[in-house]
Amino acid sequence: MLTASELKVGTVFKVGTEVLVVQKLEGTKTGRNMSVTQLRVKNLLTGVTAAAAYRLSDNFEEILLDIKKMNFQYLTGDTFNFMDNESFEQSEIDREDLGDAPHYMAEGMDVEIVFYEGKPVSVKLPILVDRQVVYCEPGIKGDTSGRAMKPAKLDTGFDIMIPIFVDQGEWVRVDTRDGSYKERVKVTK
Numbered sequence: 001m002l003t004a005s006e007l008k009v010g011t012v013f014k015v016g017t018e019v020l021v022v023q024k025l026e027g028t029k030t031g032r033n034m035s036v037t038q039l040r041v042k043n044l045l046t047g048v049t050a051a052a053a054y055r056l057s058d059n060f061e062e063i064l065l066d067i068k069k070m071n072f073q074y075l076t077g078d079t080f081n082f083m084d085n086e087s088f089e090q091s092e093i094d095r096e097d098l099g100d101a102p103h104y105m106a107e108g109m110d111v112e113i114v115f116y117e118g119k120p121v122s123v124k125l126p127i128l129v130d131r132q133v134v135y136c137e138p139g140i141k142g143d144t145s146g147r148a149m150k151p152a153k154l155d156t157g158f159d160i161m162i163p164i165f166v167d168q169g170e171w172v173r174v175d176t177r178d179g180s181y182k183e184r185v186k187v188t189k
Helices: none
Strands: 012-015 018-030 035-043 049-055 059-062 066-076 079-084 090-094 110-116 119-124 128-136 149-154 159-163 171-175 180-185
Touching: 018 049, 018 110, 018 119, 090 119, 149 171, 159 171, 159 180
Parallel strands: none
Antiparallel strands: 012 018, 012 059, 018 035, 035 049, 066 079, 066 110, 079 090, 110 119, 128 149, 128 171, 149 159, 171 180
8 A cells, every 4th residue: 555645756556446647746735634745647547637635644556567767769749759778669658648757858868667558657767867057147256145046947948946156068966856956967978
């Protein structure tokens, strides 16, 4: 059994007869009598995406799935194409099925693809990924009061907040769970 507090992006679980995959964690709210976790889930049987809220004490049946390590090859329209690293089979997943994963994926990146009854349903990313800053305003020396942050655009087109000392062209480590900056990294190519 799986409790609502154990749900994370990519987890597949069963509620009644519905098989759901978590696409995004919207947050946890604490009320008078209980805490509630809010999610964006997709029904794997009907393909419908919806918002859901569960008490943290709710129990669900966890669905066992096949997970294959695959390589993100290319994007055609809103379809992401992956290749199995061992059998060289190709699989396609629509952008809407990936949740926030496209913000962190770049061509050639190895990811884990989750399969349900032979059909790819979601992607599991590493917790931390390295991405390049392609645009940000220059930091102004002396413009600090505590932890000063500025907006930046990554090479995948995703916007995040980074410290003012990070410049355009540098690489940063990003947490894929919440999209937050973790540290500056040196990339040797």
